Amino acid sequence: MAASPETTQRPPLAPDHRFTPTTEPFRWENIPVTAYQRTPATAADFAGITRQTLFGQSGETIGFEVRYFEIAPGGWSSLECHGHAHAVIGLRGVGKVLLGDTVQTLRFLDLAYIGPNCVHRLVNDEPTPFGFLCIVDAKRDRPRRLRPADVPDLLTNPALAALIQRGGVQGAPQPTQSGKTTSLD
Numbered sequence: 001m002a003a004s005p006e007t008t009q010r011p012p013l014a015p016d017h018r019f020t021p022t023t024e025p026f027r028w029e030n031i032p033v034t035a036y037q038r039t040p041a042t043a044a045d046f047a048g049i050t051r052q053t054l055f056g057q058s059g060e061t062i063g064f065e066v067r068y069f070e071i072a073p074g075g076w077s078s079l080e081c082h083g084h085a086h087a088v089i090g091l092r093g094v095g096k097v098l099l100g101d102t103v104q105t106l107r108f109l110d111l112a113y114i115g116p117n118c119v120h121r122l123v124n125d126e127p128t129p130f131g132f133l134c135i136v137d138a139k140r141d142r143p144r145r146l147r148p149a150d151v152p153d154l155l156t157n158p159a160l161a162a163l164i165q166r167g168g169v170q171g172a173p174q175p176t177q178s179g180k181t182t183s184l185d
Helices: 158-164
Strands: 047-055 064-076 086-092 095-099 102-106 111-114 120-123 130-137
Touching: 064 120, 095 111, 095 158, 102 158, 120 158
Parallel strands: none
Antiparallel strands: 047 064, 064 130, 086 111, 086 130, 095 102, 095 120
């Protein structure tokens, strides 16, 4: 009797990716921790944020990525927009999400939908880390980084302005380790 395809095709053995809840910051074993983005163009672009890609970059046959981001106290993500959507799920701590002209607070298992072309930034103004899952299409467009000057209408709202204006001097070049400065592409 011939074996059925279900019994002959087994998934490859995956490395052990156990969650280690006793570590600080949160981490999954054997999954690299990477920088949030390659480099900030200015001191205000982002700060205190790391990423682990949990699914979608290890040969899985899926059309999406599941990423875990952790923002240290006082940190923030880029102010940006792009054509693809994100689904965000809070996992630890408390963070704020700028979503266009609104602010949403995220706590454990709270959800935020960042729609296409929605200006957004995630911020941690709390004394503990803010961690969240982000689910996004594997094939997507590149984010367009924004400056406060790109969203003058949002700056008129003090709650939004507090999330938009971050870091050092807005628009100033950020020195690299070599002493050279970087700028936006």
